[in-house]
Amino acid sequence: MSMDLNDYTIIKEGEAEILMHAKNEVFYNKTQVNNRDMSIAVLRTFISKRKQEHEAFLSKRTKPAPKVSENNGSVGDVEEKPNELDMKIEKSNGECEGPEEKSQEETCSTSEEPIKTEGKVRGELKPPRVLEALSASGLRALRYAREVEGVSQVVALDNDKGAVEACQRNIKFNGSVACSKVESHLADARVYMLTHPKEFDVVDLDPYGSPSVFLDSAVQSVVDGGMLMCTATDMAVLCGGNGEVCYSKYGSYPLRGKYCHEMALRILLACIESHANRYKRYIVPVLSVQMDFYVRVFVRIYSSASAMKNTPLKLSYVYQCTGCDSFHLQPIGRTVSKNTSVRYLPGFAPVVPQGCSDCGKKFNMGGPIWSAPIHDQEWVTSIVADVKSMKDRYPAYDRISAVLTTISEELPDVPLFLSLHNLCATLKCTSPSAVIFRSAVINAGYRISGTHVNPLGLKSDAPMDVIWDIMRCWVKNHPVKAQPADQPGSVILAKEPVLQANFARAVASLSKAQAKKVARFLPNPERHWGPKLRAGRQITSKHISLLGEEAVNGCLNHQESEHEAKRQKTEKTEDANASES
Template structure:
């Protein structure tokens, strides 16, 4: 007790959710209370991730059991979190990887890729609790909340490149008691180096920088395990929304155009950028939730590996023609598919999709992009998250804010998506 009393003399205790952090009166480590919206939303999505991951795993195991039963093999029982050892045959993996579909491949399948080389070998595999990396942890509040509030999580690793921040983080872990000490670890490290040297080791990677996440994306997409979740914030909204378009291009590889949809465009530029980094490593993303909140955008995407699926990336990206005189805009897909002799082939998109002058006002078009023009949410995830949040109202300090954002996302079909579908239809006619 003496030690705690000593600490409390110098610090102020701030409580958010189940976590408490110590703040020096001089406020040495930046703390932004508005970020409670961001942290609550992340906890909500993380809870959905834990549940979905378990569901997918059980479904896969059932499928395998059925297959084994048909062959007259021994029945396997799915186990979660290591209750018992699991014997499993990985024989259908190759088939899944060769399919030309938009369906995400399952992490277990990807993890099992190595075993496909020797399909007759029986291996032991179980679903381990997900491991989380917070790349820019500062005081560690977010990591502590994840560890204390999200059931079923494994280890949470908090990184920061600032010595004072990591010291504060370590102090806060200690202050939160035995459960935090056993689950959360803090390291002084450059997140980029740490992520590069821990490829596919984290089921969840959280990037929440002040400003642009662009310099962290290349290593972040490599640190996420197959089927894992990358959560990424960008606070440089002015850049993403078209102020200094050339800066946006240098950071994200996409030119923004000014339009009424600027926040949605910011999300779609960020998604296109993450996809581009992922593709370099034969990986691709599936967005589950993409939100604009307060002063930033935040995307939640799953990362999968598939050399065949990345061929579909140009189908998910578009250039934007924005009329300089009115609100008219048009999407130009980067790629398309054609069926020849019963086989699907990839081809460049056909353009231009607009005349030289706008048919509504006669002015010229500005060209922006490429942006992500595929869905930016998975409605099933959104509804599961919303339902779950409503059932745990007391556990979310920012309950009103996050339910309002999730409700909006669940009800509105983004008009960019509906327009994109129309463009696709026209292209196939």
């Protein structure tokens, strides 16, 4: 293959370098450095956790097996930690036997090679294999191979010939480690994943827009206890711009609340769980991030027909009041325990009356969303520690450490959040400072935290009537102008508070970020920091849902002004030609 290096520029990110053709035919988005850095951090932690789990498994196997307790996994419950008991023995045909069929003592990970010693299975942990299913230039695959210790192989796929050629060129350009670990194939990722079931310890999906068409095959390609990393950039769809499109792609209705970005994460998780369930599998989220213009989730996948029964306990519909900011979760399922047996039943409904008990207006219903925890805080702590211990190996260190630290401070068992600004907008009152509001919530006996998706968002386990009582007490000291009686704010304020709010500053009222004076939300490093189109396509008004109105208008204006400049130039030339002739 002959190539003129002058046609290329070299792009370096982390330890990988890629050759970018002057015509830029293959997709590359610099802004996704945050996404790639975050994924490298999670991959490093995955490898070390997997090793610890394996060691614990080997040492426990010599002891008597503990009893497995059923966890109903309902909202507010701490997520069941799958351990070695969840891992299955691989049958000769590659299928997993469920816990009903195998004794707990015999279980082990499918990514291990089962070796029989003295009638017992001994597992040897194989180094992890990664599938980058939608790889474009291969930058991400190359970074995994070159930067993450312990990765044995990265398979990079793309269905675009130009992308695969670029990827193969880039593998060579990155030297011997890359050549020995990374392989690139021209393939439809869906077909490849379906024909490689339970083969990869990590599957990474980073599509244009929605990952929905890849999920069914991706959940089947991950080994038991392995990880699926998945990006979705179709935020307009996931955030309620086109509710019906979201329903058709993800099986959930989005709502347009301030919490819509967190809801997007929870819709994606619910969708992955639903695909996993089709194959007697279930997910355990370890980290769920909304950054820049996309959401990205990191979930482990396990097989267990019995654990799968808990899925309805981890999903809820959301009732969002159309008049005020109140929202309520409606769990899909519940359990009833009697002695040692557990019965699985549909959730009690409805959790709300026909009209909002705060303002009297109707509810919109969204979901179902994943309402169990979206992060594993123990994982988050390990990831943060790992990132901080090798700052200079993360080009996007400032950004990812800020996001991860904010995530580590989120209340893990409180889905969605309130916006103090919205509460005040409903009542048309001045806003208490976040510290004062947090204090009132804490003094009333509830918990409150920030959220990484919105600097003004507040997560709290206080019920909506307590929140409104706090605001009623605030308004008593900060009166508002009279409003028409039928306004939601007027209806709320017409009621006397049951709770007398105490606004005295509570010790824990400062967010940890404020207390440590650390920036948690960093501005974008440059203009047009956003998603990119498919390689080789021109931006038009059709791309608003992918890129956002501002970026598209900016680009169209730019295209128009370029077009206008060209037109003027042509006219001038024509005029000049005319006057010359």
